[in-house]
Amino acid sequence: MSGWTGKLLRVNLTNGTSRIEDIPERWLRDYIGGRGVADRYLWEELDPKVDPLSPENKLIFATGPLTGTPVSCGARYMVVTKGALTGAITTSNSGGHWGPELKFAGYDLLLLEGRAPRPVYLWIYDDQVELRDARSFWGKTVSATEDGIRSELGIPGTRVACIGPAGENLVRYACIVNDKHRAAGRSGVGAVMGSKNLKAVAVRGTRGVPVADPKGFMEAVWALRKKLAEAPGRKGMTELGTAATIDLTNAFGGCPTRNFETGQFEEAENLNGNSIKDQRMLTNKACFACTIACGRVTRLPGETADKYLVNTHPRNWKTAGEGPEYEAAWALGADCGVGDLDAVIKANWLCNDLGLDPISMGATLAAAMELYERGIIGDSQVELPLKFGSGAALVRMIEATAYREGFGNELAEGSKRMGEKFHHPEIFMGTKGQEFPAYDPRGFQGMGIAYAPCNRGGCHLRAWTPGVESNGTFPPHATEGKAEWVAVEQNKSTAHDATGICLFTGTGSQLADLVPCTAGATGVPFTLEDFVKAGERTWNLERLWNLKAGLTAADDTLPERLLKTPHTSGPAKGVVVRLHEMLPVYYQTRGWDEQGVPTREKLMELGLASV
Amino acid sequence: MTKLLKIIPEKCTGCMQCELACSWVQTGTFQPSRSVIRVNIFDEEASYAPYTCFQCDEAWCMQACPVNAIAIDPDHGAKIVLGEACVGCHLCTIACPFGTVFTLPTMDQHAGKCNLCGGKPACATACPTGAIEWGEAKGTGEWLGAWGEKVERRFEEALAGGTR
Numbered sequence A: 001m002s003g004w005t006g007k008l009l010r011v012n013l014t015n016g017t018s019r020i021e022d023i024p025e026r027w028l029r030d031y032i033g034g035r036g037v038a039d040r041y042l043w044e045e046l047d048p049k050v051d052p053l054s055p056e057n058k059l060i061f062a063t064g065p066l067t068g069t070p071v072s073c074g075a076r077y078m079v080v081t082k083g084a085l086t087g088a089i090t091t092s093n094s095g096g097h098w099g100p101e102l103k104f105a106g107y108d109l110l111l112l113e114g115r116a117p118r119p120v121y122l123w124i125y126d127d128q129v130e131l132r133d134a135r136s137f138w139g140k141t142v143s144a145t146e147d148g149i150r151s152e153l154g155i156p157g158t159r160v161a162c163i164g165p166a167g168e169n170l171v172r173y174a175c176i177v178n179d180k181h182r183a184a185g186r187s188g189v190g191a192v193m194g195s196k197n198l199k200a201v202a203v204r205g206t207r208g209v210p211v212a213d214p215k216g217f218m219e220a221v222w223a224l225r226k227k228l229a230e231a232p233g234r235k236g237m238t239e240l241g242t243a244a245t246i247d248l249t250n251a252f253g254g255c256p257t258r259n260f261e262t263g264q265f266e267e268a269e270n271l272n273g274n275s276i277k278d279q280r281m282l283t284n285k286a287c288f289a290c291t292i293a294c295g296r297v298t299r300l301p302g303e304t305a306d307k308y309l310v311n312t313h314p315r316n317w318k319t320a321g322e323g324p325e326y327e328a329a330w331a332l333g334a335d336c337g338v339g340d341l342d343a344v345i346k347a348n349w350l351c352n353d354l355g356l357d358p359i360s361m362g363a364t365l366a367a368a369m370e371l372y373e374r375g376i377i378g379d380s381q382v383e384l385p386l387k388f389g390s391g392a393a394l395v396r397m398i399e400a401t402a403y404r405e406g407f408g409n410e411l412a413e414g415s416k417r418m419g420e421k422f423h424h425p426e427i428f429m430g431t432k433g434q435e436f437p438a439y440d441p442r443g444f445q446g447m448g449i450a451y452a453p454c455n456r457g458g459c460h461l462r463a464w465t466p467g468v469e470s471n472g473t474f475p476p477h478a479t480e481g482k483a484e485w486v487a488v489e490q491n492k493s494t495a496h497d498a499t500g501i502c503l504f505t506g507t508g509s510q511l512a513d514l515v516p517c518t519a520g521a522t523g524v525p526f527t528l529e530d531f532v533k534a535g536e537r538t539w540n541l542e543r544l545w546n547l548k549a550g551l552t553a554a555d556d557t558l559p560e561r562l563l564k565t566p567h568t569s570g571p572a573k574g575v576v577v578r579l580h581e582m583l584p585v586y587y588q589t590r591g592w593d594e595q596g597v598p599t600r601e602k603l604m605e606l607g608l609a610s611v
Numbered sequence B: 001m002t003k004l005l006k007i008i009p010e011k012c013t014g015c016m017q018c019e020l021a022c023s024w025v026q027t028g029t030f031q032p033s034r035s036v037i038r039v040n041i042f043d044e045e046a047s048y049a050p051y052t053c054f055q056c057d058e059a060w061c062m063q064a065c066p067v068n069a070i071a072i073d074p075d076h077g078a079k080i081v082l083g084e085a086c087v088g089c090h091l092c093t094i095a096c097p098f099g100t101v102f103t104l105p106t107m108d109q110h111a112g113k114c115n116l117c118g119g120k121p122a123c124a125t126a127c128p129t130g131a132i133e134w135g136e137a138k139g140t141g142e143w144l145g146a147w148g149e150k151v152e153r154r155f156e157e158a159l160a161g162g163t164r
Helices: A025-031 A034-045 A098-104 A142-153 A189-195 A214-230 A232-240 A242-251 A273-280 A302-306 A326-336 A341-354 A358-373 A391-402 A414-421 A445-451 A466-470 A482-499 A503-507 A511-522 A528-548 A560-564 A579-590 A600-605 B017-027 B060-064 B091-095 B122-126 B142-159
Strands: A007-012 A017-022 A058-063 A077-082 A089-094 A109-113 A120-125 A128-133 A159-162 A176-178 A182-184 A198-204 A281-285 A295-299 A320-322 B003-007 B038-042 B047-051 B070-072 B079-081 B132-136
Touching: A007 A128, A025 A034, A025 A528, A034 A058, A034 A077, A034 A089, A034 A109, A034 A482, A034 A528, A058 A098, A058 A189, A077 A098, A077 A182, A077 A189, A089 A176, A089 A528, A098 A159, A098 A198, A142 A159, A142 A198, A142 A341, A176 A189, A214 A232, A214 A503, A214 A511, A232 A242, A232 A273, A232 A503, A242 A273, A242 A326, A242 A466, A273 A281, A273 A295, A273 A341, A320 A341, A326 A341, A326 A358, A341 A358, A341 A391, A358 A391, A358 A414, A445 A466, A445 A482, A445 A579, A482 A503, A482 A511, A482 A528, A482 A579, A511 A528, B003 B047, B017 B038, B017 B122, B060 B070, B060 B091, B122 B132
Parallel strands: A007 A109, A120 A198
Antiparallel strands: A007 A017, A058 A077, A058 A109, A077 A089, A089 A182, A120 A128, A159 A176, A159 A198, A176 A182, A281 A295, A295 A320, B003 B132, B038 B047, B070 B079
C-alpha cells in the first residue's frame, strides 16, 4: 500500500495487549484517511452514550495519506474520541513531528482502549510496542515529561505526545501536547487520555512512506510548493504568524472582548503580529515538512519573565517558549481584557507546559471574570481579584486550574458547567459545551452558522468565514448565501484534514491542489468531487454519532448574548446574529430534515444507508 | 574551484524537508531515518541546525575504514561509501569528529554519508528557506570558508593524480 500504511495499532490499556490490524481499504477510499477513518472506527466500536472519562471511551490518533510526505505541511494528525468537554464526537488536530513519526513506525491509526491499572506510557518503536511504568512522570509538566521519557528511552529521534498535570487532573479542556509546543487542543482530549492513566505515547519510526506514482506525486508536490511560496497570504503568515488576524477581526468589530461584551479590544495592537515579532519573537518555526513556518518562538527577557508569578513553578522557570498564535492571544488577551503581551506570552507557555487548551482556558477565565465583576462571586471565593485586564489573575489562575487548586477547581470544569453551578448560564459563550474561539459572529454573521451546528461545538477550523466576509465576497452583516457556503466549506476542510495536511496551506492554495498529491501518493485516482463527497460523508457520520449520543437540533444554537444583545459601538453596532435565517437553509443545504437529522436519501447518496 | 554544501542555521525553520529529500534520493521512499543530513533542534536556544558531511580534507572516516570502502568521487570531490565494499563495522562513524557518518537502519547496517547526490544535492533544492546552499567553496561563508579552502586544495591535488 502506498501513501497509507493500511495498518491500525490497537492497544488495550486494561490488559496491556496490542495488535496490528488491517484497516478496511474501502474505508480509506471512502474517507481518505485520518479523521474520517477514525470516525468510522468510533461509529463501529463505541457506544455514543458512554461517559467520556470512563474506560469504555476510545482514543484514536489518526494520520492521513500525506502525513510524513514532503507535501507542504504534511505534519498533521487527528485525535478522535468522545470529548470530555462536549460529550460530542471530537476531532482535535495537531502538527509538529509526532504524527509523521507514527506513520514512519508503520501505522495510519493508533487506537487506545480501556484504562491502565496504574500510570503508564506507551512506547512504539516500529513493530515493538511496550507499555512502560510512568509513575515517575505522573505529575510532571509537558516539557519535563518529554525530556524525561526521551532520556529514559535513549533512542534518538523519539517523539513524544503527552498530557500535563491538567490532563491527569481531568480538567475538562486539557489537551494532548506533542513536541512540547504543538497540541491537539480542543474538547478535552487530554482529559480522556488522563482518565486512561496514559501519560504519554512515545514513538520512533524508521520505515519509509512509499508513493504509488513518484513522478506525478513529486510534480504535484512542487506545484503546490511554488504556489505557496509566491502567495501573499503565505508570506504574511511566515512573517507575522496567525496573530496578524487580530487586526482584521478588530477592524470589523469581530474581536470578542471581555467575554463578548464588546467586539473591539482597545489594546489589540499590543497583541498583534507586529508586536509579537518586534518585541518578543526570537525566530519562526516550522512543523514537519512545513514550508510556511508560522510558529512563533518567543522569549521574555530579563525581569519580564518574573513579572507575573505562579506558585508551583520556580521563579524564572522559563524564559523562552512558543506562542502566542492568534487564538491564544485573543483568549488569554482580549477576551480577558489583558493587553499586556508579556502576561499573555507567559500564560500561553503555562498552558502549553501544563497541558491546557488556551482557547477554553482563556474563555472560561473570562466568564469567571464576568462573574466576579458582576459580584456573583466574591473575594472570599477567589485567591486574587478576577478583574478583567489582570495579568496576575490570568497567569496564576491557569496554574490553579491545571492543579484544581481553589477556584481553579471551578474553572477546570469549563464555563458551561461553571455558569450552571453559579446559576448564571448566560456567561457561557460557546456551543455544545465548547467555548467559542476568537470571532464574534455579530461582526461576522457567517461565524454564527459555522459555530452553531458544528459537530464539535464552538470551532473556527471547519469553516472560517472572516476571509470571505472581509474581502467583498459576502457583506459581513448579511446572511444570504452564508449557510450554503459554510456547508460546502465544512466538507472541504474535512477532506483537507483527512489528508494530513495543515489547513494553513489554504493561505496560498486550494483543496484542489491536494487532490493530485493524494492521488499520486495512494494510486487511487481521486477527484475534487470525491474529496468533497468524502468530507460530506465524514460530516454526516459525525452528525449521526452525535444524534445517537443524545444531541439534538436544540444544541445547534448560540448563546442569548449573540442572538439578542447587540454591540453598542463599533463597526458591528446594533447587529445580532440572525441564526434563524441561516440554520434552516443550512439544514436544507445539508439534506437534513427540520430536526437536523440526515434524510434517508442523503445517507443513501453518501453510501451511509447501511450504517 | 569546487562546490560544497553551505549551511546557514539562522535560516532553518526545522521543517525536515531536507531529510525527506535525502531519503527520497536514496530509497525512493520518505524515510527520514535513512537521511544523511540531520536537523538538530535546540529548543531552548530557538536554533535549528541541519548538519551533514563537510567533505573535510582529513576525511578520518576514509582513513579509518579497514576495507577501503570510502573513496573520493573524482567528479566532485565527495567522500562516498562504496556500498558493496562496506562490511558495516562502524569504525568510520566513530572516527568522524563531526558525527556526520551514520549507521543506516538497514539489515546490513551499512555506513551512510553524504555523497553530494552526484553533484546535485537534493537537500539544497528541497530547502524552502535557503538554509542549505550549493555553492562555490571559496568565500561561501566564514565558518565554512576555511574548510572550503582546504577541501579545494585537496581536491586539486586529487585531480592532479595524488588520490589517497
